[in-house]
Amino acid sequence: MAPARIPPCKVCSKKDAGKYRCPVDHVDYCSVACFKQHKASGCSSENEYEPPPLPLLPVVADEPVDDERPTKRLKDLHWPAEPNPALWEDPLQRDDVKPLRGFELEAVATSPELRALLASPAFQTTLTRLTALPPSAREPSLRLLLGLPPLPAGDLYRPEPSHRFSSSAPLSSSDLNAELELRVDGRK
Incomplete structure (x- = not known):
C-alpha cells in the first residue's frame, strides 16, 4: 500500500x-x-462558516422483522412497580444491580433489534441449552459465551490446555454449540 x-x-x-x-x-x-x-x-x-460536506454513505433501510404474530399494546402489559429512586442516589449501593426503571423497560419492549435477536433460531437454541444446564454450570458457561475469563474457583470450568493461551477472540458459534452439548451431556 x-x-x-x-x-x-x-x-x-x-x-x-x-x-x-x-x-x-x-x-x-x-x-x-x-x-x-x-x-x-x-x-x-471571519466569513460564514460552512462545514465540509459529509461523505455520502449508502442509506440502509431498517428491515422489518418478519413476525406476523399479534403484539400487545404497551399499556396492556403488566409493568412492575417503579423502583425507589433512592436506589440510584445511595453511594453505598451504586455498584449493586438495580431493577429496570419504567422508561428502560419500555425501551426493551419496543426495540426491534431485541425482537429480531429473540426470534433468531441460533439465539433460541443457545438459551435453551443454557437453561438446560445445572445451576452450578450456568455462570461459567455464560462467562465462556461472553468471552469473559473463567472464575478462579476450584471445581468450576477450566479451559482445555489447548485453549488456555489462545487469543482472546470469542469462539465461533459451532465451537460454542459443541461446548454446550458437552456440558449438557455431562462429559466435561
Missing part, C-alpha cells in the same frame, strides 16, 4: 507540504507563518 500523499500548502503553494489543516475551514498549510497569513487574508472564521 502506497503511503498517503501530503497535500500542497494552499497558502504558499509548496508541494507535499500541507502537513497541517485549519480547524475552521480545513485549508491545508505548512507552517505557522502560512497559518498566520491564512488567518490574516480571510479565513472563513
